[in-house]
Amino acid sequence: MIKNSGRRSYQRAHTNSSRIPSYAPGLHPSIHTITPAKSNFKSVRHVTTCSLQVDTIAPLNSPPSSSTDLRIIYNRLASLALPYWTASEEGTSSRRWKLAGVVGLTLATTGVSVVFNYLGRDFFNALSEKDPEAFSRQLLWYMGGFVVGIPVFVFKSYFQGKLALEWRQWLTEKLLIDYFSDRSFYQLQAGTGRGGSDQDGVDNPDQRISSDVAAFTDTALGLSLTLLNAFIDLISFSGILFSIYPPLFAALVAYSVGGTVGSLALGKNLVTLNFDQEAREADFRYNLVRVRENAESVAFYRGEANEQGLLVKRLAAAVQNYMQLLTASRNLEFFTSFYRYFIQLLPAAVVAPLFFQGKIEFGVINQSTSAFNHILTDLSLVVYQFESLAGFSAVIDRLGQFQEVMLRQKASTTTLSQTFPSSYGSSQLHVGDSRALQVLPASSSSSSLRGIEIQHALGERQGLVTLTNLTLQTPDGSSTLVRNLSLKVAAGQSLLIMGPSGTGKTSIMRALAGLWKSGSGQVALHVPEQDIMFLPQRPYMVVGTLRDQLLYPKWHSKSSDEASAHLSRPSDEQVVETLKTVRLGALLKRYVTTGGPKNGRNSAALDAVVDWSASLSVGEQQRIAWARLLLANPKLALLDEATSALDGETEEALYEILEDSEITYISIGHRPSLKPFHKQKLSLNPTLASAVSSAPSTEGAWELKAIVPPVYRMM
Numbered sequence: 001m002i003k004n005s006g007r008r009s010y011q012r013a014h015t016n017s018s019r020i021p022s023y024a025p026g027l028h029p030s031i032h033t034i035t036p037a038k039s040n041f042k043s044v045r046h047v048t049t050c051s052l053q054v055d056t057i058a059p060l061n062s063p064p065s066s067s068t069d070l071r072i073i074y075n076r077l078a079s080l081a082l083p084y085w086t087a088s089e090e091g092t093s094s095r096r097w098k099l100a101g102v103v104g105l106t107l108a109t110t111g112v113s114v115v116f117n118y119l120g121r122d123f124f125n126a127l128s129e130k131d132p133e134a135f136s137r138q139l140l141w142y143m144g145g146f147v148v149g150i151p152v153f154v155f156k157s158y159f160q161g162k163l164a165l166e167w168r169q170w171l172t173e174k175l176l177i178d179y180f181s182d183r184s185f186y187q188l189q190a191g192t193g194r195g196g197s198d199q200d201g202v203d204n205p206d207q208r209i210s211s212d213v214a215a216f217t218d219t220a221l222g223l224s225l226t227l228l229n230a231f232i233d234l235i236s237f238s239g240i241l242f243s244i245y246p247p248l249f250a251a252l253v254a255y256s257v258g259g260t261v262g263s264l265a266l267g268k269n270l271v272t273l274n275f276d277q278e279a280r281e282a283d284f285r286y287n288l289v290r291v292r293e294n295a296e297s298v299a300f301y302r303g304e305a306n307e308q309g310l311l312v313k314r315l316a317a318a319v320q321n322y323m324q325l326l327t328a329s330r331n332l333e334f335f336t337s338f339y340r341y342f343i344q345l346l347p348a349a350v351v352a353p354l355f356f357q358g359k360i361e362f363g364v365i366n367q368s369t370s371a372f373n374h375i376l377t378d379l380s381l382v383v384y385q386f387e388s389l390a391g392f393s394a395v396i397d398r399l400g401q402f403q404e405v406m407l408r409q410k411a412s413t414t415t416l417s418q419t420f421p422s423s424y425g426s427s428q429l430h431v432g433d434s435r436a437l438q439v440l441p442a443s444s445s446s447s448s449l450r451g452i453e454i455q456h457a458l459g460e461r462q463g464l465v466t467l468t469n470l471t472l473q474t475p476d477g478s479s480t481l482v483r484n485l486s487l488k489v490a491a492g493q494s495l496l497i498m499g500p501s502g503t504g505k506t507s508i509m510r511a512l513a514g515l516w517k518s519g520s521g522q523v524a525l526h527v528p529e530q531d532i533m534f535l536p537q538r539p540y541m542v543v544g545t546l547r548d549q550l551l552y553p554k555w556h557s558k559s560s561d562e563a564s565a566h567l568s569r570p571s572d573e574q575v576v577e578t579l580k581t582v583r584l585g586a587l588l589k590r591y592v593t594t595g596g597p598k599n600g601r602n603s604a605a606l607d608a609v610v611d612w613s614a615s616l617s618v619g620e621q622q623r624i625a626w627a628r629l630l631l632a633n634p635k636l637a638l639l640d641e642a643t644s645a646l647d648g649e650t651e652e653a654l655y656e657i658l659e660d661s662e663i664t665y666i667s668i669g670h671r672p673s674l675k676p677f678h679k680q681k682l683s684l685n686p687t688l689a690s691a692v693s694s695a696p697s698t699e700g701a702w703e704l705k706a707i708v709p710p711v712y713r714m715m
């Protein structure tokens with residue numbers, strides 16, 4: 001069988017058939033011999049190809065150049081691969097035992113190969129000697145060998161796959177923990193990380209966590225076992241070959257070294273082409289997903305032609321690169337095929353003179369061909385595995401980079417929390433009159449932009465929310481949105497932030513939520529994190545039942561305090577009541593059949609599962625968000641245009657409920673009708689800024705100094 005090293009497979013990586021070794025005689029280049037050691041190569045190649053397939057593409061920010069530092073790849077490999085086997089946690093020893101079992105089975109496959117090598121020799125000797133009795137006996141031995149040998153190969157493949165799968169699950173869960181801790185998933189998006197540099201953003205984290213991890217564990221295990229197998233194989237068959245004819249061994253070493261050098265030279269641009277292919281396929285797929293997610297908007301705009309044009313362009317880019325990849329693969333395949341086929345002749349050609357002289361039996365020719373094949377395969381790992389190795393190093397690079405960026409994010413968060421002072425300049429704060437919000441003159445405008453400091457201090461001595469000299473920049477640092485803002489909102493109070501679009505209202509919320517940290521100054525929230533609830537401009541609907549929508553995020557997520565969270569979980573009656581309060585009672589009727597028969601009609605409706613963001617209007621989704629707020633009853637609510645899609649009457653009704661509650665809230669809104677529901681108002685007004693600032697900043701930011709009227713104008 002010719003090894004099709006250049007062809008890229010669209011097959012799923014875990015197609016079982018690709019893992020079953022081709023040990024049947026006649027399917028292998030050596031024609032008469034059984035060479036199961038090759039099965040590893042086949043398996044590894046398919047597994048690695050999975051990272052290259054169209055539907056699981058994970059592009060890198062940039063392809064590795066030929067100068068990619070091998071040391072970095074090695075370090076990344078070690079930091080990704082070792083913890084599973086060395087971590088001091090429950091289960092590590094069982095993993096090691098399983099690995100030992102798979103290693104044992106791998107060694108057994110080599111043993112079986114050696115036995116078949118001798119069986120083949122005797123079988124063909126009996127044939128050439130025209131000895132029917134010996135032939136029948138050898139045939140039986142051969143058949144018996146199948147019965148014993150085949151299960152060894154099958155089980156080795158099965159247990160290896162199983163172990164790789166368990167490893168994958170472990171590694172994926174570990175990455176998910178890192179991904180969701182300290183809001184890395186948000187910070188990792190290009191341009192939102194602290195400092196916003198490209199290096200803090202990684203593309204397609206979804207691809208890295210899913211397909212790259214699967215490819216990594218499969219390939220790492222497969223390749224390690226292949227190397228081990230190759231080593232054992234090399235020792236076992238070198239002995240056989242050396243005992244037959246030492247010059248044959250020398251010819252083999254020369255042949256394999258030449259092959260390795262040749263394939264490296266021919267295949268070197270395959271690495272870059274593979275990387276490009278992945279990026280282009282990912283772009284194509286991303287556009288398709290965007291169309292699906294924005295189907296209604298595209299349909300309203302009648303933007304089909306535009307979308308189709310874009311998709312065709314991206315497809316063309318992928319096809320063009322793929323053509324180059326095919327050409328490069330074809331050239332490499334010419335070489336590898338020739339390399340593979342020629343070895344069918346080479347050993348026979350070298351030992352044939354000995355046979356003609358009667359120095360060896362006919363079966364020895366077959367035996368030497370088989371041994372030659374084995375050793376050549378072992379020595380030619382690079383030739384046969386070139387594409388796999390290239391793909392594997394790409395996977396290591398992507399995953400390693402991903403892990404490092406998450407660690408960097410974590411380190412920067414830790415550094416910030418360590419540098420934050422235990423108490424801060426209360427002398428700057430103008431605490432006093434009945435107005436809870438104070439716009440305070442800044443002490444200095446020259447604070448170096450070392451990042452916004454956030455503190456969740458328990459206790460309300462200085463108000464529930466306090467901003468001190470907050471200067472806020474966009475994550476990329478390209479513009480300063482707010483400069484030296486100091487204010488305070490006390491418990492039970494409310495604040496309305498108004499101002500023209502794009503002035504930075506939501507950005508202040510981002511700073512309060514700790515999402516944006518570029519700039520300087522301090523944000524102190526005298527309320528535990530879990531007692532703050534944010535209603536974003538675009539409501540977020542989770543995947544799940546109607547009940548899940550309403551209990552999110554307080555009771556939906558894996559709570560750190562699960563037991564108490566469960567105790568305080570609202571009953572279905574409370575959930576239904578809240579739905580009615582936010583004027584969504586009609587949903588209970590609409591979804592009563594979708595949820596299926598449960599305990600009563602309302603419970604059935606709460607169990608309904610549909611695509612909520614597609615099924616509910618934006619106004620309905622906003623009311624769902626309000627229902628979440630009322631059920632969760634947090635201490636502090638941050639409402640970013642949370643009623644923008646609602647009619648005035650419903651908006652009024654919802655704010656009346658909020659006003660009567662104990663929730664402290666900060667709203668962003670444009671409508672004047674919101675003013676009566678807020679005790680304090682903050683206006684961001686760029687026109688005022690340019691009017692009062694004697695030296696308007698070049699970035700167009702609004703300065704808050706002791707300016708009267710202040711740029712952040714109290715109303």
Ligand SMILES: Nc1ncnc2c1ncn2[C@@H]1O[C@H](COP(=O)(O)OP(=O)(O)OP(=O)(O)O)[C@@H](O)[C@H]1O
Binds near residue numbers: 475502505506
């Ligand atoms: N990730 C980002 N990187 C760089 N700039 C950003 C980013 N997100 C928002 N901006 C910019 O920051 C500015 C303030 O955005 P913000 O969302 O705070 O405005 P806003 O006042 O809430 O506007 P609107 O009323 O339209 O919601 C805008 O000019 C916006 O383009």
